[in-house]
Amino acid sequence: MAKPHTLFIADLHLSAERTDITSAFLQFLQQDAVQADALYILGDLFEVWIGDDNPEPLLTEVAQQLKQLSQQVRVYFIHGNRDFLLRQRYAKSAGMQLLPAHQVIELYGTPTLIMHGDSLCTADLQYQKFRRWWDQRWWQNLMLSLPLWYRQHLAKKARRKSAAYKAMLSGDANQIMDVTPEEVVRVMEKAGVRHLIHGHTHRPKVHQVPLAQGTGQRYVLGDWYQQASYLKVSADDWQLFFQDL
Numbered sequence: 001m002a003k004p005h006t007l008f009i010a011d012l013h014l015s016a017e018r019t020d021i022t023s024a025f026l027q028f029l030q031q032d033a034v035q036a037d038a039l040y041i042l043g044d045l046f047e048v049w050i051g052d053d054n055p056e057p058l059l060t061e062v063a064q065q066l067k068q069l070s071q072q073v074r075v076y077f078i079h080g081n082r083d084f085l086l087r088q089r090y091a092k093s094a095g096m097q098l099l100p101a102h103q104v105i106e107l108y109g110t111p112t113l114i115m116h117g118d119s120l121c122t123a124d125l126q127y128q129k130f131r132r133w134w135d136q137r138w139w140q141n142l143m144l145s146l147p148l149w150y151r152q153h154l155a156k157k158a159r160r161k162s163a164a165y166k167a168m169l170s171g172d173a174n175q176i177m178d179v180t181p182e183e184v185v186r187v188m189e190k191a192g193v194r195h196l197i198h199g200h201t202h203r204p205k206v207h208q209v210p211l212a213q214g215t216g217q218r219y220v221l222g223d224w225y226q227q228a229s230y231l232k233v234s235a236d237d238w239q240l241f242f243q244d245l
Contacts, residue, residue: 002035006107008231010042010116010199011223013082016058018047024228024245025062029069032230036073040105041096042199042221043080043116048159050151051144052089063094070095078103080116080200081131085140104191108235113191117198117220120179120187184209188216197221197231204229204240 014022033039046059066075077096079086091098102115122128133139143151178201188196188209194216196209204222208215219238222229228243 003234004037004108005035005232005234006038006040007033007036008040008042008114008197008219008221008233009224009229010080010221011044011202013044013047013223013225014058014062015047016056020245021224022058022062024224024243026065028228028230028243029065033069033073038074038076039069040114040197041075041077042114042197043078043118044082044199045077045080046083046086048155049083049085050155051085051148052087053148059090063090066094066096068095078114078116081118081134084134085144087144102187102191104193107195107233110195111191111193112195112197113188113193114197115187117179117200120183120198121201122180122183123178178203181209184218185211188218189213195219199223204242206238206240 009028012021012025014025029039045062069075075094075096076099077086077091077094078099078101086098088098099114101119102113104111104113106112118127118131134143143154146154179198184196188194189211194209194211194214196216196218198218199221201220202223202225203220205220207218207220209218210216217238219231219240221231222240222242224245227245230241232239232241
């Protein structure tokens with residue numbers, strides 16, 4: 001019998017074009033997540049989210065599988081920068097509980113801060129400027145009030161601009177689009193924790209963080225472009241896992 005544990009994932013970027021990622025995710029739900037105490041999805045579950053009213057079959061399939069899992073396992077969701085428009089309607093259909101952008105949870109006696117992670121990348125000034133816009137509830141409501149076809153058009157345009165921006169940064173992207181160490185320290189000390197879990201940067205690793213109250217740990221989740229990646233936490237073990245797609 002498996003010891004009690006909790007799983008964390010992020011940055012799957014599910015889309016109709018990448019059926020291999022969808023298949024790996026559904027297999028993960030049925031074989032791995034079903035054995036956990038809880039599953040935390042820390043943003044960017046989908047490549048793009050244009051509204052809970054999107055009739056795309058992929059969204060329905062994922063919701064059905066998550067709903068089934070939620071009958072046995074608690075499922076939590078924190079918005080990412082790709083699916084920040086996901087609302088309660090879809091969350092309910094998927095059996096997910098929506099959490100705020102920054103949340104402190106108790107992991108088998110260890111207070112831990114969890115988030116998507118994009119707010120930590122303060123050196124990416126252009127992105128943070130855009131983030132201040134879409135983080136406003138009025139702006140989100142305005143977007144969701146637009147016709148579905150127009151939201152689809154805007155989403156495609158935004159993806160093209162994002163790809164062009166990354167290409168423009170070129171060699172500077174690794175530094176600019178990664179977290180700012182000082183911001184990591186600030187948010188961990190503000191939250192009063194020595195453990196942080198996040199995604200967004202697509203650079204899975206465990207980092208040591210120098211804090212005023214001692215050394216902390218920052219666990220970075222990987223994306224699912226080439227391999228499935230998740231963090232498994234139990235009372236005495238924190239470990240990143242990777243599985244080929």
